[in-house]
Amino acid sequence: MSALEIKELSVSVEGKVVLHGFSLLIPSGEVHALMGPNGAGKSSLANAIAGHPSYKIERGDILFNGSSIVDLLPDERARLGIFLSFQYPAELPGVSVANFIRAAVEARSKEHVSATEFYKKLYECMDFLHIDRSFTSRSMNVGFSGGEKKRFEILQMLMLRPTCALLDEIDSGLDVDALKIVAEGFNSMRSAGMSALLITHYRRLLHHIVPDAVHVIGGGHVVRSGGLELVDSLERGGYQSVGT
Ligand SMILES: Nc1ncnc2c1ncn2[C@@H]1O[C@H](COP(=O)(O)OP(=O)(O)O)[C@@H](O)[C@H]1O
Numbered sequence: 001m002s003a004l005e006i007k008e009l010s011v012s013v014e015g016k017v018v019l020h021g022f023s024l025l026i027p028s029g030e031v032h033a034l035m036g037p038n039g040a041g042k043s044s045l046a047n048a049i050a051g052h053p054s055y056k057i058e059r060g061d062i063l064f065n066g067s068s069i070v071d072l073l074p075d076e077r078a079r080l081g082i083f084l085s086f087q088y089p090a091e092l093p094g095v096s097v098a099n100f101i102r103a104a105v106e107a108r109s110k111e112h113v114s115a116t117e118f119y120k121k122l123y124e125c126m127d128f129l130h131i132d133r134s135f136t137s138r139s140m141n142v143g144f145s146g147g148e149k150k151r152f153e154i155l156q157m158l159m160l161r162p163t164c165a166l167l168d169e170i171d172s173g174l175d176v177d178a179l180k181i182v183a184e185g186f187n188s189m190r191s192a193g194m195s196a197l198l199i200t201h202y203r204r205l206l207h208h209i210v211p212d213a214v215h216v217i218g219g220g221h222v223v224r225s226g227g228l229e230l231v232d233s234l235e236r237g238g239y240q241s242v243g244t
């Protein structure tokens with residue numbers, strides 16, 4: 001069964017059309033990379049899939065495991081296992097890392113999770129991502145470096161175990177060591193039951209997370225699809241060389 005299918009999608013934000021006839025199929029178990037110039041509509045696509053209310057679906061459909069999700073609220077989509085890691089994670093003063101992640105885990109599972117069980121898993125994931133435990137009681141993202149924010153996006157992903165992960169420029173602002181840790185975190189989640197869309201500008205992420213396919217967006221839709229050779233030609237000739 002195809003996990004995520006985007007069909008002829010047109011999306012507008014603030015009255016401006018950002019996606020136009022965008023189609024993409026990510027079968028269950030596959031990781032697809034999406035590349036494209038700044039302002040091409042990559043984050044808008046991720047937001048539209050997650051259900052952000054500012055991104056209005058004008059035409060087309062988004063199917064998850066065969067059913068349309070466009071009429072579902074963002075939290076209903078999250079409960080289906082759709083997870084979006086933000087390009088610019090929000091700072092939440094007064095909301096601790098532990099409380100924020102616990103609320104998300106409980107919303108996802110619809111069940112109370114015992115504190116013992118929760119902290120055991122949280123510490124396990126934090127250790128895996130080389131995050132100091134003192135972060136547990138800090139306000140979410142407040143005063144975090146760019147790289148730390150990205151690491152916490154992956155921490156949420158490890159805790160939530162999504163079936164569809166949308167990662168928006170998870171590699172921006174990461175040094176080489178942090179990039180490896182984030183990639184290892186992601187790779188530990190790869191499975192036949194999870195599909196993922198990796199939005200990135202850089203080949204270096206795709207050395208660590210090898211995608212099953214690569215797509216380039218231009219003019220609001222996919223202009224080229226291929227494998228890693230497409231990334232190499234982009235790095236040589238820029239986006240114009242592939243027709244954006
Ligand atoms: N919330 C928003 N309000 C107004 N304009 C937006 C908003 N989100 C995106 N846009 C506009 O839509 C276009 C696509 O943006 P975006 O999806 O962020 O591109 P990308 O992620 O590919 O760089 C840009 O022109 C951007 O300014």
Ligand SMILES: [Mg+2]
Nearest residue numbers: 042043044087
């Ligand atoms: Mg973006």
